[in-house]
Amino acid sequence: MDQKIVKKLENEIEEAIAEVIIKMGMKRLPLLPSHQTIHLMSKAAVTVYETACGSESVPTKQRSWASILLTNRMEAVKWTAAIIRGGQKHKQSHSFAKPMTTFHCRDIIESDWPTILRIQSEVYYEFSPESEAVMRSKATCGPRTSFVAVDEQHAIVAYCLAHPYPPNQVAVLGTADSSELEPTNNLYLHDLAVEKASAGRGVAQTLFAHLTTIAQSSGYQTISLVAVQQAAGFWTKMGFNPSTHATI
Numbered sequence: 001m002d003q004k005i006v007k008k009l010e011n012e013i014e015e016a017i018a019e020v021i022i023k024m025g026m027k028r029l030p031l032l033p034s035h036q037t038i039h040l041m042s043k044a045a046v047t048v049y050e051t052a053c054g055s056e057s058v059p060t061k062q063r064s065w066a067s068i069l070l071t072n073r074m075e076a077v078k079w080t081a082a083i084i085r086g087g088q089k090h091k092q093s094h095s096f097a098k099p100m101t102t103f104h105c106r107d108i109i110e111s112d113w114p115t116i117l118r119i120q121s122e123v124y125y126e127f128s129p130e131s132e133a134v135m136r137s138k139a140t141c142g143p144r145t146s147f148v149a150v151d152e153q154h155a156i157v158a159y160c161l162a163h164p165y166p167p168n169q170v171a172v173l174g175t176a177d178s179s180e181l182e183p184t185n186n187l188y189l190h191d192l193a194v195e196k197a198s199a200g201r202g203v204a205q206t207l208f209a210h211l212t213t214i215a216q217s218s219g220y221q222t223i224s225l226v227a228v229q230q231a232a233g234f235w236t237k238m239g240f241n242p243s244t245h246a247t248i
Helices: 003-025 035-054 065-071 073-089 110-123 132-141 203-217 232-237
Strands: 104-107 147-150 156-164 186-194 222-225
Touching (some): 003 203, 110 147, 110 186, 132 186
Antiparallel strands (some): 147 156
16 A cells, blocks of 8 residues: 555544543543554554455454444554554564654753743744743643653653643733642643644644643643644544633
8 A cells, every 4th residue: 555645544543542542541541551552553553454455354343444443433442452462462463664753751851941942932823932931930830740742862842831720710821820829620731832843743642641641640630721723623632622611
């Protein structure tokens, strides 16, 4: 099959798998898988599809995998997970390409701020970038829920700034948070940005999965945000619903 089509299938399936896993992870999964694991799941799915296209002897269950994905994404995730387990037992019967670059999250350190500011300036175009003082204030308010994502070369490719904030209220953009807020079980996702060079590689999903893990362990019950620059579709996929009650 044409490699451009294969790559597109892998990317689309990877996004679908990440979407389902993140939604399940809030309540049912004991551990959110890494980006590399999700990528291998998507590659396994495409491998099965390619095999089905080229063989009449492939079982009906494998030939119908694509329709399973379209009609029931949950079943698709279960099936691709089963494929990977089978591939581990019979390594010679499956040929996986080298995984994409993996990412991991870590706390923000002092030397990260120039890169964080660069990514912010690179990504946002509908409004002026926030000052370093404002960005730092968000991280100060939420030290556990503010972090960066780095690649295998330890280069920063994205960041997340989140802090506690009352539900149904929106922090004013460009304003530093200095006053102490009343205790709340709502986490406000102020900013999540990925450098352009790393877009489309699952970094945002990795950041959000890490954030939800921390939020759960910290006792937060909800996460709120403001979707900007046509990002509403992405956040809907991540499980968010629009609110008509939010105030500034």
